[in-house]
Amino acid sequence: MPVLMSVEPGRLASKGVDLVMTLREAVSDVILGWHSSSHRDLTAFGVQFGLPMPSDDGTTKRDRLEGCLDALPDDDLLPLAQRLLLSKQPQVDRPKRFPLEDFVWAASWPQIEIPGRVRRELAAALDIDDLVHRHDRFEELLEIVWHLDNDPMLAWTGKSATSRRALLHQHVFKNSDWSVDELFEQLGAYEAAPVRFRFFLLGLVNPSFLPDAEAQARIVAAVNPVLARIGIRMEQDGEREGYPTFDLVRIGTASPRRPKTLVFATLDKPDMRLADVLDNDLEIVPDDKYLVYDRQVGPGGLRWSDLMTWWQERRGTGDDVADRKALYQRLLDSIPKPDISPQRAFGEAYYTAFASRDWDMPALLPEVWLHWDPKTVEKRGAAALINHRMDFLLLLPNGVRVIVEVDGRHHYATDKAVDDTVRGDRDLKLRGYHVWRVTTNELRAQPLVPFATDFFTSVLQHHGLEVPPPAMPKL
Numbered sequence: 001m002p003v004l005m006s007v008e009p010g011r012l013a014s015k016g017v018d019l020v021m022t023l024r025e026a027v028s029d030v031i032l033g034w035h036s037s038s039h040r041d042l043t044a045f046g047v048q049f050g051l052p053m054p055s056d057d058g059t060t061k062r063d064r065l066e067g068c069l070d071a072l073p074d075d076d077l078l079p080l081a082q083r084l085l086l087s088k089q090p091q092v093d094r095p096k097r098f099p100l101e102d103f104v105w106a107a108s109w110p111q112i113e114i115p116g117r118v119r120r121e122l123a124a125a126l127d128i129d130d131l132v133h134r135h136d137r138f139e140e141l142l143e144i145v146w147h148l149d150n151d152p153m154l155a156w157t158g159k160s161a162t163s164r165r166a167l168l169h170q171h172v173f174k175n176s177d178w179s180v181d182e183l184f185e186q187l188g189a190y191e192a193a194p195v196r197f198r199f200f201l202l203g204l205v206n207p208s209f210l211p212d213a214e215a216q217a218r219i220v221a222a223v224n225p226v227l228a229r230i231g232i233r234m235e236q237d238g239e240r241e242g243y244p245t246f247d248l249v250r251i252g253t254a255s256p257r258r259p260k261t262l263v264f265a266t267l268d269k270p271d272m273r274l275a276d277v278l279d280n281d282l283e284i285v286p287d288d289k290y291l292v293y294d295r296q297v298g299p300g301g302l303r304w305s306d307l308m309t310w311w312q313e314r315r316g317t318g319d320d321v322a323d324r325k326a327l328y329q330r331l332l333d334s335i336p337k338p339d340i341s342p343q344r345a346f347g348e349a350y351y352t353a354f355a356s357r358d359w360d361m362p363a364l365l366p367e368v369w370l371h372w373d374p375k376t377v378e379k380r381g382a383a384a385l386i387n388h389r390m391d392f393l394l395l396l397p398n399g400v401r402v403i404v405e406v407d408g409r410h411h412y413a414t415d416k417a418v419d420d421t422v423r424g425d426r427d428l429k430l431r432g433y434h435v436w437r438v439t440t441n442e443l444r445a446q447p448l449v450p451f452a453t454d455f456f457t458s459v460l461q462h463h464g465l466e467v468p469p470p471a472m473p474k475l
Contacts, residue, residue, distance in 0.1 A: 023077050026099035028069050030084055030092055035061050037090070045090070049083050050076075078107055094147045102193040112248050113194040114201070118230055120190065122201070123181040125222040128172070130215045131180065131204055135173045141209040142168065145200045146187045198248060205234070207243035216244060231399060250432070262293035262302075263369040265334035266389065270369055290369070291330070302395040304355075307363040334367040342443040343391055343406040349452035359468045362460070364404075368393040400463050403428060405437045434463070 031051075034042060039056040042064055046053025052071035054064050072080070081100040084092050092100065114122075132138045142148055142164075151163035160166050167186055171178040184190055189197055201223070203209055205216045220234050227233055228251065237247040263270050263284065270292075271285035284292050293302070293310055311327045312320075328351065335344040347366055354361045368390045392404040407421070425435050436459055443451070457467050 020074050020077065022099070023081065023103045024069075024072075024074070026096070026103065027072075027077055027081055027084070030096050030100070031069060032062075032065050033096070034090065035065060037061070039064070049080060049087075051080070078103065094149070098147065098196075102196055105195040105199070106193070111194055112198055112232060112250070114197055114227075114230065114232070116190050118226060119184065119197060120181065121226045122223055123179075123184045123189075125226050126180045126204075126219065127222070128176075128178065128180050128183065130218050130222075131183075131210070132172060133210050133212050133215055137209045137211075139165075139168065141200075141203045141206070142187065145196060145203060146189075202234075202246060202248065205246050207240050207245065211241075211243060213243055216246075220246065262297075262365065262393075264291055264293065264365040264367060264393070265331050266290040266367045266369050267334055290334075297395050301397045301400070302363050302365075303360045304363045305360045331364075331366055341406060341408060342440055342448070345448050346406060346438070346443055346452060347392065349448040350456055352449050353453040353456065354467075357468050357470060362394045362396055362465075365393045365395075366391065394459075396460070396463050396465060399432075401433045402459060402463060403433050403435045404459075405435065406440060406443065407437050408440045 034045060037045070039061060042053060042061060043056065045051065046068065051068050054067040054071075056064065059067075082104050085097060085100055085104060139148075146164065148165035148168065149160075149163050151160035151166075164186060168183075172183065178186075187200075189200060192200070205219050207216070210216055210219075224233055227248070231250055232248055233251045234246050235249050236244045238245045261284070263272075267289040268287075270290045271287060272283065293307070295306075295310060297306075308324060308327060312323050315326065316323050317326075332344060332347065335347055338344055343366075347364060350364045370390055390403050391406050394400075394402040394404070396402060428435050438455065460467050
């Protein structure tokens with residue numbers, strides 16, 4: 001179940017400006033709530049939490065708290081959120097704990113996102129009688145993950161008929177007239193942060209709250225067919241007091257999310273901005289220096305025919321042959337020149353090896369922009385450019401994302417270069433990408449078309465694609 005783990009001070013900066021601002025708001029909400037404390041208490045809180053609390057020099061308590069927040073660095077937000085959650089005095093009340101918990105948990109565990117539709121399908125697959133083995137233990141689970149006493153009148157009367165706790169007792173424990181769907185709806189499970197829903201789902205089979213191996217097995221059997229559709233599985237990872245314990249793991253090669261925007265064939269850094277921070281809408285200024293595929297990638301992945309249809313609707317001439325050549329040339333133009341790297345010849349070899357086959361092959365996208373940082377390297381550091389652009393990307397069926405990197409000698413020239421390469425691979429894999437690497441020496445040492453044929457055939461077959469044999473020559 002959710003426990004607090006130590007978090008690295010620098011983890012938040014890599015998650016984006018909007019998330020930093022959101023966590024700052026959550027922390028501010030807690031700290032500004034101390035305004036009713038005495039000046040002496042505020043000074044003590046500053047020492048207790050390691051805060052840059054201004055001294056009491058005649059200013060108001062509100063001014064001291066706002067000055068403290070203004071001086072608080074972004075990198076201190078996550079560790080502070082953790083200290084606030086662990087604090088017994090002053091204690092953070094339940095509504096204000098939620099956003100802090102979501103950030104700390106998300107920074108401590110790999111994210112596994114379960115979309116709203118899948119959450120509803122999970123509710124439909126579950127039997128509420130399996131979940132509620134013992135009323136007290138089930139309520140203990142809900143107490144940890146959700147805010148049950150959400151009726152503000154409780155503070156005045158001590159009673160409520162409409163709080164989540166009261167509704168739980170009436171409709172689940174007493175009358176048994178709620179479905180799992182209604183329970184999830186009332187708890188707020190459908191809108192909860194991914195990490196909170198993950199903990200809730202695992203809590204349903206945690207032996208601390210469900211000490212019944214047969215009920216655990218029934219729940220796992222019910223949820224796994226639903227989770228498999230997004231490449232996730234609930235698997236046993238241990239045992240406690242004779243009962244199995246479980247975790248959510250990614251299976252096969254599926255990625256739980258589909259790409260929203262593809263910026264590829266880049267000749268220069270794209271001009272991008274967040275048009276709507278709340279909705280995370282990205283606005284990209286049109287420019288011939290990069291291509292933007294703005295259509296939804298379906299379950300079949302991104303095929304050459306999909307790319308061609310998109311290209312022709314934007315730049316088509318009505319001549320299929322000419323349009324195909326123009327798109328192909330535009331892709332090649334974005335790849336470094338042959339005297340710099342054999343990367344371009346490797347891309348050409350892919351299309352030479354597979355274009356003549358009776359097959360709508362996956363589109364091999366060159367120079368795909370993955371990470372964008374508006375600050376300069378001088379301000380952010382060299383890490384801002386690690387994995388900012390991929391050599392090649394394949395979007396295969398069932399959400400599989402394959403990166404192919406062509407590595408020159410500089411990737412392994414120093415210990416730092418090796419560390420950066422390994423760390424970059426690890427970060428990509430944790431985000432659901434599959435990374436395959438070839439070296440420039442390897443490419444220069446042999447004919448590229450046979451090598452590309454064997455390499456890409458092996459990669460595609462590894463990820464479950466049936467690669468057709470070469471077409472027979474005409475007699």
